[in-house]
Amino acid sequence: MSTGFVTSRRRFLAGMATLATATARAAQPAVRPVVVMTSFQDELVSRFEAAFEKAYPQYRLQVLWRMPHDAAPYLRQPAQGGVDVYWAASPRTFAGLARDGAWRKLPVDRAGLPDRAGNTPLADADGFYTATEMAGFGFAVSPAALSARKLAAPKDWTDLADPQMLGQIALPIPARVGFAPPIVEIVLQAYGWEQGWALWSQIAANAVLVDRGATFVSDEVASGRCAVGVSIDFFVTSAIANGAALQFVYPGHTGVNPAHAAVTSSSPNPQGAKAFVEFLLSQDGQKILTHPDIRRLPVRPTAYEGLPAAYFNPFAAAANGGLQFDGEASRPRVGLSSAVFQQMLVQPHGEIRDLWQRVRAAQSSGKPVAAARKLLETPPLTEAQAADEGLRRQFVNRLEGNLGQQVSAAEAAWQETCAKQRNAARQLLDEVGA
């Protein structure tokens, strides 16, 4: 059988010869950079980069990657470091920089975009920034691991306090893991200050802690090492879309965290910045969020059309009474509550777990341990004390991923209070032979 190139060999070799020399093409219409600072993962950024540059070939994206705590200093440089757009999931950073005058009025039309999803605002009241996507909080569950342990899937936070969940919950450390600080506030807002901390104490006693920079909550659950993991949704829903045998449960009490975009007041390319934000909010841009490797929640309701029924729709959930968490209301306290969590439940985690095991065992045998239990459940400060503006200000810059903080005097005092409470609880348990 004779086979070969349709084009003649001579023509083919002539074509190859032209390849041997690079051509320096003459000047073309200028492609202007749009400088975007972000903390999104590369899977998400690369897809937006390719799609934006295809839609707007006159612009080329230049991405500067910074965690939120590191973004604000950069944006406070002269001329804001040449950044055109800031795009990140850190509402506190946007609000804080808005107070500094970092943003210009948002130059985009928000037609077709709701102002809220449940109790979460999707547009800045002063018009400086807009939500571009959302992510919800809930539980990664492994049906196989739950079944093997004869456990039911948790439906709400109280289910995580069940003693049967001991050692089965992967819990991100709020002060260390970027997405986790709002989780503390979701429970406090839903159940109140006292009952909320009591619940957190019991959940923490059941939990194994996940720190930043190594394992993922979804790893721990997918591997079967834990049956449940507290997480932001996209890590888990993306893992599911890629083949992991997991489910994601949005609990009865939950909310969403919005990511935003804003155009800097010193933007060197305001037209390009406008084009980029418009693209983020467009139907095409919003659809990118639903890619299996991304799995964020679009802010444009029409982007949910055509998605599988299992794809969480926050607007539908809100219409059914869900998503009551008010992230904006929690914002002034979220740094403080994460710091309290650290001193009350993370730093002494081993002790907390052991003391709760003694309490639970004593309760099962009818021993009087209510007072000891109360000591373990009580935070080191009252809700009124936590409302102190001066105290809150100390923690306002404890932004997502901001590691290496020194323990402040307030934290040292909480640490001491919590230690005293644990010692008192231990003594009470000793006294009743628990």
Add this chain to the structure above:
Amino acid sequence: MKLFALCMVAAAMGLPGAVRADTRPAPAIDREALSHPMDGLTPDEMKRFQHGRSLVRQSWVVAPAGDGEVSGLGPLYNRLACISCHAKNGRGGAPGEPQQRMQSMLVRLSVPGQGPHGGPRPHPVYGDQLNEEGVPGVPGEGRAQIRWVGTKVRLAGGEVVELRRPSVAFTDLAYGPLGPVRFSLRVSPHIAGLGLLETVPEATLVDLANSAKPDGVRGAVNRVWDQQAQASVIGRFGLKANAPTLRQQIAGAFLGDMGITSDLFPTENCTPAQRACRDAVSGGHPELSTQGLDDVEFYLAHLLPPMRRDADQPAVRRGEALFAQSGCAVCHRPALQGGAHPRYARLAGQTVAAYTDLLLHDMGASLADGRTDFLANGRQWRTPPLWGLGLLTAINENTGYLHDGRARTPEEAILWHAGEALPARKRYAGLPKESRQALLAFLQSL
């Protein structure tokens, strides 16, 4: 380790739920197939694996920055993260249109002559790789635009397959004209199973190179410079087998692609003519710590090699036989026997089913880049491992095959084979359609 240990404590204490579960999904539908750890890593090893993974996934930050561990992008670079080119540890592709950027490929540059130790001689102004991006204040070097030129091949039975080859233009050159330059396009390969390639003994490769082969196939080892050993050794990584070790391949990519220095390559990738680059703030000395490089190496070395799927399907088995009968397996050897690993005992003594001989072969004028690289001449390429081939498009929808991504399908890649591989290509092209489909089904099973 702490977390794992706690769960194991729970198990040891007889607490509820003390079970070992492996819920890994079937590889055929698993888009994370190239991201799993090898079985049996200890908690300490798993901690290293996960730290290495976090660095591979990390987008690097322009210095100075608060995140010291990940500071030091550039000053000149191509992409922000390893996974920018190796999404989910998979393979990249070429841009479809001239105005599209190279998201997962790069351009190697050199000028005639040899550099230190016999490697390519870098371009005096642009260095050995076109870095399209620069940190603020440092101009990116320029753009490489690809235009595709079509050609057609007729197969047995009359089917016509349209092929394409790249024509490259350099634009927006920030540091003056390139002048006479040798360049070579490189699409990022997938990065699973690399640790096992390091276990194939040097003697095995030399014997393979010296052994008699059918169809005029030859095969040669490359001998390259080992930066750590400060010696010339056999090359086995890279498209021209121009890197001696996985560690050097990683450190080279950190420097070349992201401008991240390491203990192996402690100097920023700025040429004397690039003043702004030389004056830019460094992210540390080195920017990737030795521990970080250790852990990235550990991570890549311990990624589970791609697992075969559907190997017992009749069409796949028939295709496997045709793969051998057509002469493909002479170079794409189904397995090599691994020996010891210099650092990781866990990898030693395994059968390495990578479908490669790790040798250089003349692939003909149509694939030649005209660029020498140590002992590799401008027509030679290392036989690329085929394991994982059938997973690639499920992981990255823009996957391109061959060194420059010109082939959009494995069939197109086969049809570009020439030189030592010409007889095998002719046999493939002469097969009846059903047989060709069986052979392609076999490739999809890898």
